[in-house]
Amino acid sequence: MVTIRLYDTSARQIRDFTPLVPGCVSIYLCxxxxxxxxxxxxxRSGLNFDILRRWFDYxxxxxxxxxxxxxxxxxxxxxxxxQQRPWWAIGYENERAFNDGYAALGCLPPxxxxxxxxxxxxxVEMMRGLIDTGHAYEAEGNVYFDVKSFPAYxxxxxxxxxxxxQPEGEGETGKRDPRDFAMWKAAKPGEPSWETPWGRGRPGWxxxxxxxxxxxxxxxxxxxGGGIDLIFPHHENEIAQARAYGDEFARYWVHxxxxxxxxxxxxxxxxxxxxxxxxxxxWRPIVLRYYLGTPxxxxxxxxxxEALREAESAFARIEGFVQRVTEKAGKTVPPADEVxxxxxxxxxxxxxxxxxxxxxxxxxxxxxxxxxxxxxEEAVARLAEVRAMLGVLGLDPLDAHWSDENDRSExxxxxxxxxxxxxxxxxxxxxxxKDWAVADAIRDQLNQSGLVxxxxxxxxxxxxxxx
Numbered sequence: 001m002v003t004i005r006l007y008d009t010s011a012r013q014i015r016d017f018t019p020l021v022p023g024c025v026s027i028y029l030c031x032x033x034x035x036x037x038x039x040x041x042x043x044r045s046g047l048n049f050d051i052l053r054r055w056f057d058y059x060x061x062x063x064x065x066x067x068x069x070x071x072x073x074x075x076x077x078x079x080x081x082x083q084q085r086p087w088w089a090i091g092y093e094n095e096r097a098f099n100d101g102y103a104a105l106g107c108l109p110p111x112x113x114x115x116x117x118x119x120x121x122x123x124v125e126m127m128r129g130l131i132d133t134g135h136a137y138e139a140e141g142n143v144y145f146d147v148k149s150f151p152a153y154x155x156x157x158x159x160x161x162x163x164x165x166q167p168e169g170e171g172e173t174g175k176r177d178p179r180d181f182a183m184w185k186a187a188k189p190g191e192p193s194w195e196t197p198w199g200r201g202r203p204g205w206x207x208x209x210x211x212x213x214x215x216x217x218x219x220x221x222x223x224x225g226g227g228i229d230l231i232f233p234h235h236e237n238e239i240a241q242a243r244a245y246g247d248e249f250a251r252y253w254v255h256x257x258x259x260x261x262x263x264x265x266x267x268x269x270x271x272x273x274x275x276x277x278x279x280x281x282x283w284r285p286i287v288l289r290y291y292l293g294t295p296x297x298x299x300x301x302x303x304x305x306e307a308l309r310e311a312e313s314a315f316a317r318i319e320g321f322v323q324r325v326t327e328k329a330g331k332t333v334p335p336a337d338e339v340x341x342x343x344x345x346x347x348x349x350x351x352x353x354x355x356x357x358x359x360x361x362x363x364x365x366x367x368x369x370x371x372x373x374x375x376x377e378e379a380v381a382r383l384a385e386v387r388a389m390l391g392v393l394g395l396d397p398l399d400a401h402w403s404d405e406n407d408r409s410e411x412x413x414x415x416x417x418x419x420x421x422x423x424x425x426x427x428x429x430x431x432x433x434k435d436w437a438v439a440d441a442i443r444d445q446l447n448q449s450g451l452v453x454x455x456x457x458x459x460x461x462x463x464x465x466x467x
Contacts (some may be wrong), residue, residue, distance in 0.1 A: 010156050011252040014350050019222055024062045028213045030226035031067040035075040038101045039273030041259035041266035048256040049225050049296040050107040055347050059394050066216045067110040069095055071117050073200040073205050097416050101276035105289045106401050112216050116208040120194045123211045126245055128379040135244040137387050139174025141186025141199040147179050148242045155234040181237050200422035201371050206237035224250030228257055256297040290315045321364045325383040333380050335387035343389050360389050424460050
């Protein structure tokens with residue numbers, strides 16, 4: 001198989017990807033903590049790993065993709081108290097909102113999507129093993145991991161234990177060292193709890209992922225993913241638990257960067273989030289996917305309406321080419337069997353989507369030149385390549401996933417087309433009688449309304465211009 005290279009956070013360099021099992025790849029992605037509806041920063045992570053998964057699939061790998069749901073934690077419990085609603089109702093409502101967001105932006109469903117609350121048995125088993133080997137201890141109904149018992153602690157984040165300040169969490173009493181972290185929290189009145197050998201309580205945030213990765217992917221797997229904000233403490237603590245338990249755990253660590261607003265990470269706590277459910281009302285979902293999925297996964301995206309308009313305009317150039325060649329061919333042109341070599345080289349090198357996208361736009365320009373030269377065969381060949389590349393990125397406008405959106409757009413397009421053609425007929429009449437002032441005035445008014453008029457040998461065409 002062709003070698004794919006990925007930036008491994010633990011190695012701090014790009015490494016050749018060598019799977020544990022030839023021809024297979026196992027991925028665990030830290031998914032949603034469902035205390036609130038998702039903003040586009042949350043969905044970016046899902047999109048980035050959807051593209052990674054699609055690329056592995058294109059390269060012939062059998063992919064197992066696990067994305068968990070954290071459906072109980074401190075934040076959800078606080079929301080429950082604030083809203084006077086059951087914690088599970090808040091969690092389920094927001095889990096559905098996340099899945100709606102993933103689906104709206106074209107993310108393939110995971111192979112498995114386990115919830116934390118469904119895996120308490122596996123967590124208890126892991127805690128029992130860690131206590132028996134001296135890596136964890138019980139204190140007042142809480143179970144803590146002893147960080148000094150694991151010499152490799154903090155290697156992922158490249159910190160020194162002596163410099164680490166880990167203040168006690170709420171209710172975390174009985175710690176031997178303030179830097180020890182909670183694996184299990186003793187029950188409090190009104191909070192959800194489960195029975196364990198150490199009394200009733202609920203999971204700590206970090207334990208769930210170590211336990212679920214072990215259950216679904218075994219003691220060793222290929223790639224663990226998530227946002228850069230999870231490197232410490234979450235992923236660092238996952239590693240400590242899993243490896244102290246005896247698992248090799250993840251062999252590669254892949255992290256995506258943030259979506260920011262005014263230079264700050266987009267987050268619910270900062271109040272600067274842009275909810276997916278609202279964004280898909282303002283922008284076509286395929287345009288949102290283009291905007292969030294085409295920058296390099298390790299680069300920060302600074303959110304602005306202007307940046308989204310630029311993404312919309314760039315995608316419109318691609319989509320316009322697809323539509324024009326389809327009309328010229330008189331049929332739907334299937335994707336090519338293979339993407340161009342330069343596109344593949346870019347994707348193989350740490351998922352270089354920006355460089356791969358440049359190949360898409362170059363191919364579109366070549367196809368447009370072929371159209372201008374009335375070279376139908378060449379235009380169709382370029383469209384087949386473009387569709388193959390867009391398919392890998394989840395951006396093919398002719399893909400069945402986007403058909404509902406396209407159907408709605410076509411209905412509206414038909415209405416607008418009828419009205420615009422009436423106006424264009426008036427413009428053609430003015431041109432026929434050489435009344436250029438009226439013809440130009442009509443064109444200018446159409447341009448001001450957001451339409452771009454193109455005079456072609458087959459007659460005038462219109463397209464939507466950038467917002």
